[in-house]
Every structure is written in structure tokens, then in C-alpha cells.
Amino acid sequence: MGLRVVTLEQYTLGGTVANFPRSKIVMTSPMDLPGHGEVRLYQTTKSELLSLWKQVIAKNDIKIIENAKVEQIGKKDGQFLLSTLKGDTYLTNRVLLAIGRRGTPRKLNVSGEGLEKVAYKLLEPELIFGKNILVVGGGDSAIESALLLATENQVVLSYRSENFNRIKPLNDKTFKMP
Numbered sequence: 001m002g003l004r005v006v007t008l009e010q011y012t013l014g015g016t017v018a019n020f021p022r023s024k025i026v027m028t029s030p031m032d033l034p035g036h037g038e039v040r041l042y043q044t045t046k047s048e049l050l051s052l053w054k055q056v057i058a059k060n061d062i063k064i065i066e067n068a069k070v071e072q073i074g075k076k077d078g079q080f081l082l083s084t085l086k087g088d089t090y091l092t093n094r095v096l097l098a099i100g101r102r103g104t105p106r107k108l109n110v111s112g113e114g115l116e117k118v119a120y121k122l123l124e125p126e127l128i129f130g131k132n133i134l135v136v137g138g139g140d141s142a143i144e145s146a147l148l149l150a151t152e153n154q155v156v157l158s159y160r161s162e163n164f165n166r167i168k169p170l171n172d173k174t175f176k177m178p
């Protein structure tokens, strides 16, 4: 649209997807990706999805500044003034927040949750074996984590509801398989 845009990312490109387990099947619906067109990937891999994004970013010359954590958004002369952790500043007419939810995982408020053995993401389940593991939650992430870990570990899934109502059909089917 001819606007000047910059994206500030606190770590590196990929967000939550970059933190998916390597072997995870990513389930998507068809989407119309601006600057690219229609994407019809129903089941794909983390690396395939990330490489699609890299192509789209290169093709459209999208500027992403990595390692730029936004710490403060203030006002200056009718514009927004953003400051990053490193001390860089940006003056802009508009700010779009697309910060996701993983920066602040919901915790249970129980003692011991800060211990090193409690994890909030699962990058390499294939390196975990012979353990007793409690997975807490009943959404897609919990079901997928439990399934990935269950091949080599004793896994118990703890969920506060009676049914898994919020999960994708493929997860539901795999989970119910004998």
C-alpha cells in the first residue's frame, strides 16, 4: 500500500512456530497471504512453514529488525515513540501489536512451578525418554505434547474439564486410537 513499515522482533523470526517441536505436524487452513496469494497447506511441517514465510519476506522486501525488544511506547508531538531494550527509538504514526501470547505463559500458581524441571515449551521431545511426565492442559498443544512424549515416557495428562472440546479433528482421532 506504499506505506513505510518496519517490524521489530525481540528474538528472531518465527515466533511461536519457531518453538514448535521439530517433528510436529502443523495443521493450517487455507489462507490468503498478502503479497503471495492463496496458500493451501492443510498439514505441513515447521520447517516448510518457516521457509514459506522466508520466501514471502524476501519477495516483498519486508524489513524485520531482530533482537529488538520493544520496552516502551510513548507519545511525542502527536506520534508514537517506541523504545527498545537496546536503546533504539522509532517515531511512527501507527503501531500494530502482534506480540502473541507465549511471552507470558499462564501458570498454575502452585509451589514448585519455577523449578528447572517444569517446562513451558517442548522443542526436542525425541531427546526425552524414560521419564514420568505430567502434561497439564487440554488444548491442541497439550494433546500433541502428550502424544509426542508418550512413545518413550510414562505420560499423564491432567485436564480440568471432562471432555476435550477445543482440539483439532486429527488430534482428537490420534488421541482416541487404542
Ligand SMILES: Cc1cc2nc3c(=O)[nH]c(=O)nc-3n(C[C@H](O)[C@H](O)[C@H](O)COP(=O)(O)OP(=O)(O)OC[C@H]3O[C@@H](n4cnc5c(N)ncnc54)[C@H](O)[C@@H]3O)c2cc1C
Residues within 6 Å of the ligand: 008, 009, 010, 011, 012, 013, 014, 015, 016, 017, 020, 025, 026, 027, 028, 029, 068, 069, 070, 071, 098, 099, 100, 101, 102, 103, 140, 141
Ligand atoms: C505447541 C503449539 C502448537 C500449535 N499448533 C498449531 C497448529 O498446528 N496450527 C495452527 O494454526 N496453530 C497452532 N498453534 C497456534 C499458533 O502457533 C499461534 O496461533 C500463532 O503462532 C500465533 O501467531 P502470532 O504471530 O500471533 O504470535 P507469535 O507466533 O507468538 O509471535 C509473536 C512474536 O512477537 C514477539 N514479541 C513479543 N513481545 C515483543 C516485544 N515486546 N518486542 C518485540 N517483539 C515481541 C515474540 O518474540 C514473537 O516472535 C500452536 C501453538 C502452540 C503453542
